[in-house]
Amino acid sequence: MLLRRLRLKVMWIGLLLATIAPAQDVRVPINYTTPAISVSQALAQLSELSKIKLSVVGDISTEPLILRFKQVPLSEAMQRIADVVHAEWKPYGKGFLLERTPVLVQNLEKEATERRAQAFSDSVSRDLKEIAGRGPWTVDRSLQLAKDVKTIVQGADAESAQSNRLRDELTRRLPDFTALLQMLSAMNPRELAAIKPGERVAFSNMPGRMQRKLPQDIVSVAPLWR
Numbered sequence: 001m002l003l004r005r006l007r008l009k010v011m012w013i014g015l016l017l018a019t020i021a022p023a024q025d026v027r028v029p030i031n032y033t034t035p036a037i038s039v040s041q042a043l044a045q046l047s048e049l050s051k052i053k054l055s056v057v058g059d060i061s062t063e064p065l066i067l068r069f070k071q072v073p074l075s076e077a078m079q080r081i082a083d084v085v086h087a088e089w090k091p092y093g094k095g096f097l098l099e100r101t102p103v104l105v106q107n108l109e110k111e112a113t114e115r116r117a118q119a120f121s122d123s124v125s126r127d128l129k130e131i132a133g134r135g136p137w138t139v140d141r142s143l144q145l146a147k148d149v150k151t152i153v154q155g156a157d158a159e160s161a162q163s164n165r166l167r168d169e170l171t172r173r174l175p176d177f178t179a180l181l182q183m184l185s186a187m188n189p190r191e192l193a194a195i196k197p198g199e200r201v202a203f204s205n206m207p208g209r210m211q212r213k214l215p216q217d218i219v220s221v222a223p224l225w226r
Contacts, residue, residue, distance in 0.1 A: 026052065026075040036064045039085060043098065050074050053095025060085045060100060116193035124185050130179050145173055186218045 030049055034042060040061040052074065063085055069077050078089055082098060086108055099106075134141075144200040151184070152166055152178045171177055183190070187203075191212070195201050202211045 026078065027073050029071040030069055030074055030077060031071060032067060032069045032077070034065070034067050036066050038062050039065055039081070039098070042067055046074070046077070047095070053093065054078070054098070055092060055095060056098040058099055060087055060098065113190060113193045117189040120193055121189040124181055127172070127183050128185060131181070131209065139174065183218050186215045
């Protein structure tokens, strides 16, 4: 994988050199250091240094960059910047334009969804494993849970950090929480991870036109949650 990436970078630099006029020598070494500034600001300063117009378009123009180049060819500096902000360069007028193409955006969203799905799946599995280690639900466990809930409710400072922590721990011991985890574990983590912030999605075992179908596994084990 590393060798493939190196080959791609060498190929990109070769293509870059082939697309510009001799006066626009992206092989010229540059020395440039900056604290956190926007991409558009950094490219403006690099343009002044290299005498090659470097532009940016889209949301990435306001993203922060911290750069430190010492005798680095401009072509390499450009590639490093593109790698960091997940974008691509293309010839533009007498210089180059940095942008995220629709294909890049789609790939980034796909990768982010995969990461969220894996994190979600790992979290649910970890919680279910912890619950399984407690053993079966018994009368004694029910009585102890009721006692702990009463202790928190009657506490002098119900909104204290300690009370909130204990309340969270108690919530994780409730049968409802176990049922929720079992439901989530039966669902497709990628489908859940693809739900955008603020988006409302309804699932049902008998879905309507605007609903998504619940996995059959959830319906079959529902009686066990009583």
